[in-house]
Amino acid sequence: MLKDKKLILGVTGSIAAYKAVDLASKLTQAGAEVNVIMTRSAQEFVTLLSFRAITGRPVITDMFDISSEFAVEHVALARRAQGVVIAPATANILAKLAQGLADDMLTVTVLATQAPVLVAPAMDAAMFQAAATQENLAKLKERGFTMVGPGYGRLASGEMGLGRLVDAQEIMDALKQVLGRGGDLAGRKVVVSAGGTQEPIDPVRVITNRSSGKMGYALAEAARDRGAQVALVTAATLPDPFGVETRHVQTVAQMREAILSACQGADAVIMAAAVSDFRPAEVAKQKVKKSPGREALTLKLKKIQDFFPEVPKGVLRVGFAAETENLVANARKKLREKGLDLIVANDVAASDSGFATDTNRAVLMDCRGKEEALPLMLKSELAERILNKIVELLKERGAGN
Numbered sequence: 001m002l003k004d005k006k007l008i009l010g011v012t013g014s015i016a017a018y019k020a021v022d023l024a025s026k027l028t029q030a031g032a033e034v035n036v037i038m039t040r041s042a043q044e045f046v047t048l049l050s051f052r053a054i055t056g057r058p059v060i061t062d063m064f065d066i067s068s069e070f071a072v073e074h075v076a077l078a079r080r081a082q083g084v085v086i087a088p089a090t091a092n093i094l095a096k097l098a099q100g101l102a103d104d105m106l107t108v109t110v111l112a113t114q115a116p117v118l119v120a121p122a123m124d125a126a127m128f129q130a131a132a133t134q135e136n137l138a139k140l141k142e143r144g145f146t147m148v149g150p151g152y153g154r155l156a157s158g159e160m161g162l163g164r165l166v167d168a169q170e171i172m173d174a175l176k177q178v179l180g181r182g183g184d185l186a187g188r189k190v191v192v193s194a195g196g197t198q199e200p201i202d203p204v205r206v207i208t209n210r211s212s213g214k215m216g217y218a219l220a221e222a223a224r225d226r227g228a229q230v231a232l233v234t235a236a237t238l239p240d241p242f243g244v245e246t247r248h249v250q251t252v253a254q255m256r257e258a259i260l261s262a263c264q265g266a267d268a269v270i271m272a273a274a275v276s277d278f279r280p281a282e283v284a285k286q287k288v289k290k291s292p293g294r295e296a297l298t299l300k301l302k303k304i305q306d307f308f309p310e311v312p313k314g315v316l317r318v319g320f321a322a323e324t325e326n327l328v329a330n331a332r333k334k335l336r337e338k339g340l341d342l343i344v345a346n347d348v349a350a351s352d353s354g355f356a357t358d359t360n361r362a363v364l365m366d367c368r369g370k371e372e373a374l375p376l377m378l379k380s381e382l383a384e385r386i387l388n389k390i391v392e393l394l395k396e397r398g399a400g401n
């Protein structure tokens with residue numbers, strides 16, 4: 001998604017300026033053209049040489065430098081930019097942008113650009129909480145700027161507080177979301193479930209499965225980056241994705257309640273979670289003891305009712321079939337019996353596919369009888385293929401109405 005994107009990275013005079021070097025590197029590795037603009041203060045903290053070497057592009061520091069390719073036409077860079085990130089963003093730059101000042105190359109460029117602007121503030125907690133800074137941020141948000149962070153943690157002053165620059169990955173996720181706003185899922189609401197549910201045996205033990213949640217998270221992030229409003233209901237413990245409304249659950253009953261409520265007004269629900277089929281019939285109130293003479297323990301399990309049929313009509317339903325044998329036949333049966341629009345069948349017996357791996361090999365089957373066997377690919381790539389199919393099915397539905 002960042003490949004070949006023409007980006008501007010504005011770096012300002014914060015102690016966190018050195019972290020922008022890592023961000024510039026990651027953006028460049030992702031295939032973006034990264035044009036760094038440094039304020040005069042930023043150059044007190046880090047040299048332009050680092051950015052130049054990492055991005056392979058000239059670094060702009062001076063609006064009046066006549067040797068710069070952008071000096072004469074001072075808004076040329078602003079015009080060709082597809083996205084602007086200011087990281088770290090000082091209290092000073094936020095104030096200047098809120099006022100619409102144009103006294104250096106960064107402020108001139110932000111004022112002149114039509115591209116979306118993302119700011120990642122970094123400052124002392126007191127500076128961040130200051131009424132002026134809060135008012136400036138509110139003004140910028142109102143004008144369509146997006147803010148990512150700041151995070152909570154140890155600050156340069158040695159104190160703990162809110163003011164840390166968030167890490168490069170979070171800034172990149174936020175940027176992808178900002179750039180994807182006009183994507184093919186813009187205006188759509190997509191609900192995704194992820195992870196393996198846990199059914200309690202006693203207060204300390206559960207029955208669960210090997211699902212890591214990686215596929216569901218990849219889908220949630222990919223849908224977000226295509227412009228969707230995404231609700232993720234997860235039983236996994238991976239970090240919450242930026243820009244995704246995330247709800248954590250453990251049991252099937254909790255997942256059912258969260259999914260059904262998120263499905264109100266949704267266009268599609270993707271059930272990537274591995275939901276338990278059975279739960280202990282009785283949950284012991286106290287920890288089950290390994291008492292003397294007890295050589296075996298019998299657990300009685302009760303079937304859990306599938307809640308897919310309760311998903312409101314009109315919401316496109318996508319299910320997963322994790323199978324260890326007769327993949328296609330079992331998945332087709334599940335597609336029919338559950339009244340799904342699309343099923344993603346994956347063989348979880350293979351070591352490079354299914355649970356806890358970064359790759360997956362799947363067959364996509366839809367309600368019209370179409371079948372597409374996909375080769376082994378990254379879960380992030382598979383997520384895109386599944387979403388392509390969902391976009392196609394949603395379009396057909398729209399055309400049919």
Ligand SMILES: Cc1cc2nc3c(=O)[nH]c(=O)nc-3n(C[C@H](O)[C@H](O)[C@H](O)COP(=O)(O)O)c2cc1C
Pocket residue numbers: 011012013014015016039040041042089090091092093122123124127
């Ligand atoms: C050591 C040091 C660290 C600083 N760190 C920050 C910071 O993290 N955030 C911030 O808003 N200002 C910080 N400042 C103050 C800014 O550098 C100052 O407000 C400057 O005018 C910002 O200019 P710029 O926004 O044009 O880059 C720091 C100053 C010093 C001397």
